[in-house]
Amino acid sequence: MRTLLSPLPNLGNISPGVPGRLRLLRTLSTSIPNLKKNDQLPPRPNIPDDSFTKRFLKGSGPGGQKINKTSSAVQLTHLQTGIVVKSQATRSRTQNEHIARRILAEKLELIEKGTESRVAKKQERASRKKRSAEKKSRRKYRKLADENPGVRAGEEGRQDEDLEEESEEDKDEEELGASEVVKMRIQLPLKPTDQVER
Amino acid sequence: MPRLPPVLISQAARLDRHLPLLLRECRDLNSARNELRWMQEAVDEPQREGSIGTRSAGPHDHALASFVKRRARGEPIQYILGTQPFGELDIKCRPGVLIPRPETEVYTTELARIIQKVQVEAEATSKHCYIVDFCTGTGCIALLLHSLLKPPTPQQHGKFRQLRIRGFDISQHALRLSAENTHHNLELRALHKDAVQDICFEHLDLLALAQQPKEKIITTLYHKYEAQPLDLIVSNPPYISPQQYKPGGSTTKSVRKFEPKLALVPPDSLLFDGVDQADQFYAALIRIAVASRARLLVVEVGDTEQALRVRDMCRAHQEAWIEIWKDDNTVVSDTGVPFDSRQGFEDRIDARVVAMWFDPEWIKWRKQSLVRRN
Numbered sequence: 138m139r140t141l142l143s144p145l146p147n148l149g150n151i152s153p154g155v156p157g158r159l160r161l162l163r164t165l166s167t168s169i170p171n172l173k174k175n176d177q178l179p180p181r182p183n184i185p186d187d188s189f190t191k192r193f194l195k196g197s198g199p200g201g202q203k204i205n206k207t208s209s210a211v212q213l214t215h216l217q218t219g220i221v222v223k224s225q226a227t228r229s230r231t232q233n234e235h236i237a238r239r240i241l242a243e244k245l246e247l248i249e250k251g252t253e254s255r256v257a258k259k260q261e262r263a264s265r266k267k268r269s270a271e272k273k274s275r276r277k278y279r280k281l282a283d284e285n286p287g288v289r290a291g292e293e294g295r296q297d298e299d300l301e302e303e304s305e306e307d308k309d310e311e312e313l314g315a316s317e318v319v320k321m322r323i324q325l326p327l328k329p330t331d332q333v334e335r
Numbered sequence: 336m337p338r339l340p341p342v343l344i345s346q347a348a349r350l351d352r353h354l355p356l357l358l359r360e361c362r363d364l365n366s367a368r369n370e371l372r373w374m375q376e377a378v379d380e381p382q383r384e385g386s387i388g389t390r391s392a393g394p395h396d397h398a399l400a401s402f403v404k405r406r407a408r409g410e411p412i413q414y415i416l417g418t419q420p421f422g423e424l425d426i427k428c429r430p431g432v433l434i435p436r437p438e439t440e441v442y443t444t445e446l447a448r449i450i451q452k453v454q455v456e457a458e459a460t461s462k463h464c465y466i467v468d469f470c471t472g473t474g475c476i477a478l479l480l481h482s483l484l485k486p487p488t489p490q491q492h493g494k495f496r497q498l499r500i501r502g503f504d505i506s507q508h509a510l511r512l513s514a515e516n517t518h519h520n521l522e523l524r525a526l527h528k529d530a531v532q533d534i535c536f537e538h539l540d541l542l543a544l545a546q547q548p549k550e551k552i553i554t555t556l557y558h559k560y561e562a563q564p565l566d567l568i569v570s571n572p573p574y575i576s577p578q579q580y581k582p583g584g585s586t587t588k589s590v591r592k593f594e595p596k597l598a599l600v601p602p603d604s605l606l607f608d609g610v611d612q613a614d615q616f617y618a619a620l621i622r623i624a625v626a627s628r629a630r631l632l633v634v635e636v637g638d639t640e641q642a643l644r645v646r647d648m649c650r651a652h653q654e655a656w657i658e659i660w661k662d663d664n665t666v667v668s669d670t671g672v673p674f675d676s677r678q679g680f681e682d683r684i685d686a687r688v689v690a691m692w693f694d695p696e697w698i699k700w701r702k703q704s705l706v707r708r709n
């Protein structure tokens with residue numbers, strides 16, 4: 138989990154970006170050789186260290202030894218766009234900072250690349266998976282029902298389904314629970330869900 | 336403490352039956368909800384290994400209820416859950432040893448950045464790095480410095496030097512816990528494997544050492560395997576005065592009731608004449624830093640007034656470049672002038688650190704890098 142949440146190493150390349158769009162990201166320019174499935178996701182986006190300011194949120198009053206505060210909330214403000222992302226998902230400020238930074242990078246990538254962005258592709262993949270799982274489930278249920286009449290559809294039919302293991306990448310979404318985009322000053326050019334769901 | 340407004344309590348009760356109890360100590364709904372979630376996760380933790388969907392309700396709810404009850408009585412969540420995250424580390428916490436604070440995490444991270452830079456950029460600096468952490472407690476400062484200066488992930492280290500970190504404490508509880516913390520974080524792969532050899536925790540009474548003649552201080556701090564001079568002495572010593580500690584003072588009840596007084600208030604048998612009881616450890620640390628010719632001494636302080644007293648003590652003793660760091664990471668000169676666009680002391684953000692630079696080459700480097708920062 139640690140490596141998942143750590144920021145990517147900066148390879149120092151600035152992506153050329155799409156003309157006419159904001160150039161916000163320092164995406165990894167190494168293209169993935171030999172795409173096995175066209176399903177493969179683009180690399181996780183990252184942003185330069187100096188493109189945002191960081192604030193640890195805590196109540197007022199004295200600090201240090203005299204008090205034991207448990208606030209671990211971290212808030213990042215993107216300088217160019219004014220987008221503010223806050224995370225208090227975990228007890229660790231360092232992890233919260235990684236999480237907030239990832240959300241911010243994803244937001245910016247979405248603005249910059251739209252349907253070509255990692256987030257959009259991921260959503261598309263997830264809904265495709267869901268559709269195929271449902272199809273499989275229906276098929277299985279029909280088969281079961283044929284063999285021993287009386288079996289009910291629903292949960293049982295699904296449980297032993299050979300659904301693909303949730304990959305590490307999909308899991309980290311769950312941790313974003315207590316994190317949020319606090320402020321978006323700019324308008325997204327497009328909503329990814331509109332695009333993929335048709 | 337002011338009473339909680341009844342609306343807040345009923346609002347909390349509607350969300351979860353545990354929240355009103357947690358509010359007593361947390362004081363606001365947001366932190367109460369966070370803490371409840373963290374306790375819930377800790378209670379669920381062992382379950383994750385097993386199969387999903389077989390969650391038995393009984394014992395868990397019981398465990399959670401007892402956590403909440405303890406918290407409502409003021410017990411720190413870190414003693415209840417047994418840990419506190421600190422940088423990339425997971426620091427074990429137990430009654431008898433002070434819980435690491437977020438302010439300490441912030442300046443220790445900054446300190447690692449400085450040490451890394453000065454090692455690369457300043458002249459007259461060797462490839463060795465020798466650090467002493469006095470009053471180490473859980474070992475959090477020593478361990479975080481190691482995790483940042485020699486990170487565990489292979490792609491991150493480049494040209495590496497030898498790193499040696501020694502942590503000292505008078506408390507046996509602290510020494511046991513700091514050793515455990517080294518192994519715990521090695522197991523988590525949050526520390527480089529060299530940490531076992533690079534870091535050691537030892538018993539030492541700082542106030543007693545400060546009374547020794549200079550030669551004795553030197554032999555205590557330098558064995559043959561340590562580089563000379565000492566690059567950094569860092570310390571978060573007990574710094575609360577008896578007035579601040581007593582009920583009604585600025586020390587919160589939970590801290591007084593659950594954390595060790597040994598870690599918070601210096602002893603009342605005063606070693607240094609004319610020095611406040613709260614400042615006794617700083618007098619000792621300055622004397623030791625000067626005797627051992629340390630390049631840099633960095634100490635945590637309780638507030639701005641204490642920072643200024645430490646500055647004056649240091650000025651009277653030795654020529655040095657002195658900085659005061661505030662909780663918002665602003666660096667202020669020893670005359671109170673900020674080095675960047677932010678404010679000096681007038682914004683009332685507490686001073687948290689006094690950094691005393693003794694090495695001429697390091698001072699030269701530091702002044703230049705502060706100019707570049709603007």
Ligand SMILES: C[S@@+](CC[C@H](N)C(=O)[O-])C[C@H]1O[C@@H](n2cnc3c(N)ncnc32)[C@H](O)[C@@H]1O
Nearest residue numbers: 435470471472504505506540541542571573598
């Ligand atoms: C405020 S705690 C700091 C702990 C840790 N460094 C941190 O930042 O969380 C102070 C520590 O000083 C230790 N201590 C108290 N008196 C001491 C002495 N005379 N010599 C050395 N250590 C002492 C206490 O046991 C305690 O662990």
